[in-house]
Amino acid sequence: MNGRSISFLLVTFLASLAFIPTAAAQKDLAVVVNPGNPIANVSLGELRKLFNGEKRSWPGGMGVKLIVRSPGNRERTALLQFLNLSETDYKQHWTALVVRGEADTEPFAAPSIGMVLEAVRALPGAISLVYVGDLKPGVKVIKIDGLLPGAPGYLLR
Amino acid sequence: MLRVSNTAVAFLALAASLWAQDSAPVDQRTVALLVEQVKALQQETSDLREKVKKLEADRPTAPSAVAASATVAPQPPQPTAEATPAESSPELAAAMHDLHGIQWRGFGELDYQALDQRQPELGTYGFVPGSAANFYTGDFDLFLHSRLTERTSVLADISFEEGDAQSYKLDLRQALLKYEMNEHLKISFGRYQTDIGYYNSAFRSAAWLQTTADRPLIMEYASNGGLLPTQAVGVSLTGAIPSGRLGLNYIAEYGTSDTIRPDLNGAGTFNDENDGNHVLVGWFARPDWAPGLQLGGSFFHDKISDSEVSLADRFGQTILNSYVVYIAHGIESLNEVFLIRETQLATGTVSNMPAFYSQISRRWGRVRPFVRYQYINASRRNTIFNDVGLRAGPSFGARYDFNDYVAFKAQLDHTQRQALPDLNGLHLQVAFTF
Numbered sequence: 001m002n003g004r005s006i007s008f009l010l011v012t013f014l015a016s017l018a019f020i021p022t023a024a025a026q027k028d029l030a031v032v033v034n035p036g037n038p039i040a041n042v043s044l045g046e047l048r049k050l051f052n053g054e055k056r057s058w059p060g061g062m063g064v065k066l067i068v069r070s071p072g073n074r075e076r077t078a079l080l081q082f083l084n085l086s087e088t089d090y091k092q093h094w095t096a097l098v099v100r101g102e103a104d105t106e107p108f109a110a111p112s113i114g115m116v117l118e119a120v121r122a123l124p125g126a127i128s129l130v131y132v133g134d135l136k137p138g139v140k141v142i143k144i145d146g147l148l149p150g151a152p153g154y155l156l157r
Numbered sequence: 158m159l160r161v162s163n164t165a166v167a168f169l170a171l172a173a174s175l176w177a178q179d180s181a182p183v184d185q186r187t188v189a190l191l192v193e194q195v196k197a198l199q200q201e202t203s204d205l206r207e208k209v210k211k212l213e214a215d216r217p218t219a220p221s222a223v224a225a226s227a228t229v230a231p232q233p234p235q236p237t238a239e240a241t242p243a244e245s246s247p248e249l250a251a252a253m254h255d256l257h258g259i260q261w262r263g264f265g266e267l268d269y270q271a272l273d274q275r276q277p278e279l280g281t282y283g284f285v286p287g288s289a290a291n292f293y294t295g296d297f298d299l300f301l302h303s304r305l306t307e308r309t310s311v312l313a314d315i316s317f318e319e320g321d322a323q324s325y326k327l328d329l330r331q332a333l334l335k336y337e338m339n340e341h342l343k344i345s346f347g348r349y350q351t352d353i354g355y356y357n358s359a360f361r362s363a364a365w366l367q368t369t370a371d372r373p374l375i376m377e378y379a380s381n382g383g384l385l386p387t388q389a390v391g392v393s394l395t396g397a398i399p400s401g402r403l404g405l406n407y408i409a410e411y412g413t414s415d416t417i418r419p420d421l422n423g424a425g426t427f428n429d430e431n432d433g434n435h436v437l438v439g440w441f442a443r444p445d446w447a448p449g450l451q452l453g454g455s456f457f458h459d460k461i462s463d464s465e466v467s468l469a470d471r472f473g474q475t476i477l478n479s480y481v482v483y484i485a486h487g488i489e490s491l492n493e494v495f496l497i498r499e500t501q502l503a504t505g506t507v508s509n510m511p512a513f514y515s516q517i518s519r520r521w522g523r524v525r526p527f528v529r530y531q532y533i534n535a536s537r538r539n540t541i542f543n544d545v546g547l548r549a550g551p552s553f554g555a556r557y558d559f560n561d562y563v564a565f566k567a568q569l570d571h572t573q574r575q576a577l578p579d580l581n582g583l584h585l586q587v588a589f590t591f
Contacts, residue, residue, distance in 0.1 A: 043445070044445075045402060045404075045445025045446070045448075046445075048445070048448055049404070049443075049445075054404075054443060055340070056337075056340075057337070057339065057340055061308075061339055063307060083448075083485075084448055084449060084485040084486050085485065086487055086520060088520070088523070088558055088561065089484075089487065089520065091561050092366060093484075095262065095365075095366065095590065096359060096360070096361075096366050098260065098262060098300070098302060099262060099300045099314075099361050099363060099366065100358065100359070100361065101302060101310065101312035101333065101335055101345075104260060104302065104304050104310070105260050105302075
């Protein structure tokens with residue numbers, strides 16, 4: 001193996017090392033809330049109850065405002081996988097909650113990440129899912145079972 | 158991605174230089190080619206940056222994926238402490254406005270039902286008793302919900318139900334003033350659906366929400382021949398019980414159901430039960446460790462009479478219910494068991510009437526095939542439910558969702574009836590929401 005081949009392999013290896021941590025972290029879904037929300041950590045079970053409408057208030061009594069992506073977006077797909085529901089079943093689930101008076105309305109479906117972030121900044125009780133690569137200042141990332149996105153063992157992606 | 162591209166460019170440059178140190182005259186062209194490629198990549202990066210700047214300038218609140226990636230470090234983000242001023246776009250403001258006005262949702266259905274005999278049967282929802290087959294519209298429901306304050310809201314269910322000769326009966330199935338003190342105490346005043354079983358509280362009167370074309374007979378509205386007091390006027394309390402991952406909740410109701418139910422023989426006779434005030438206590442659990450699973454049960458007690466015999470002859474009515482429900486991964490499994498116990502107060506005669514239904518379905522794309530088996534064994538000695546007797550049998554069918562608003566259901570029913578011929582039926586339904 002001549003020097004040219006060694007340098008090529010070295011460059012390839014170093015380049016892949018540089019790429020891996022960025023890609024892994026950006027695949028994680030961050031749970032974001034309004035910065036004024038004192039919550040810092042939720043369990044995976046609590047998170048599921050927040051997003052399927054079973055838990056409708058934060059500790060202290062502030063109402064939960066769910067912000068989700070509109071159908072067809074990758075955050076929506078990840079949310080449905082997390083809840084183990086299809087798009088149709090998810091809509092039926094929320095319609096039933098509204099009919100039973102257990103929810104005011106279906107979650108606000110934002111057509112863009114920018115609108116998700118804007119809603120989370122604007123609404124004190126807001127919560128949403130945003131890929132790490134799309135995060136912007138002005139929202140607060142909370143831990144799931146004590147882990148932040150990118151940490152080993154983080155389950156939401 | 159731009160950060161990665163810069164890194165890749167740097168490494169390519171490094172590779173080019175290392176390559177150059179080991180150069181032979183014949184490789185000079187390769188080096189030149191690589192340098193050209195590096196320059197091209199740098200130019201492409203520069204162009205992309207310009208495009209990102211332009212996009213951000215045009216839409217500051219909706220950055221593209223490229224821009225977002227460029228501003229985020231690969232390390233996990235840390236919680237930010239400061240809030241930024243809310244700058245709501247008109248679109249967002251409009252969406253948020255919906256959270257405050259009156260929310261309303263409509264449900265409708267068109268049904269076609271055919272039976273294999275003209276023996277009179279339940280003649281409700283516009284189905285003509287003794288008819289071999291006919292169309293009817295069932296329920297047309299308007300659900301209204303309005304949040305008055307952060308903790309107070311109003312809920313109503315206005316139903317237009319087809320009756321005989323295509324007349325329509327207006328029924329205020331729910332009219333509730335709700336107050337949510339916190340997760341542990343939610344109070345409702347008004348007319349409510351009793352929490353006597355999962356089905357009654359989960360599906361209300363909307364056919365579109367149901368997988369099957371009809372409700373199980375045991376969970377049918379009492380005003381349509383069902384055996385249970387499905388609605389009442391009074392006060393209802395519910396809330397979470399601190400129970401960790403068990404997800405335990407309680408239910409308590411005190412109210413008047415005042416049930417009038419038609420006999421199932423299609424004769425047009427009714428029994429006014431003249432209920433007293435009922436007490437219902439119940440529980441349900443949604444454990445964290447089994448997403449989609451719900452377990453529950455309830456105890457109901459009231460005093461009723463049989464208007465077809467004597468209003469003075471009172472019965473103590475106790476209804477026990479327990480259920481196991483699983484809804485996740487496209488599977489819907491509903492299983493409920495009941496014991497209706499009626500004690501004639503004057504004589505002490507006791508009638509125990511067990512009932513259950515089990516329904517399972519699974520979604521494959523737009524289609525959800527289902528199977529249901531139901532069983533009711535009402536004592537013939539009980540004068541209130543002697544029109545029911547023993548009824549049992551399966552239902553098969555499928556629901557097809559055309560879209561998020563319209564579904565078609567086809568259902569075959571086979572019912573064995575005590576002292577009557579078996580009954581076979583076909584039920585087609587178009588259910589919609591708007």
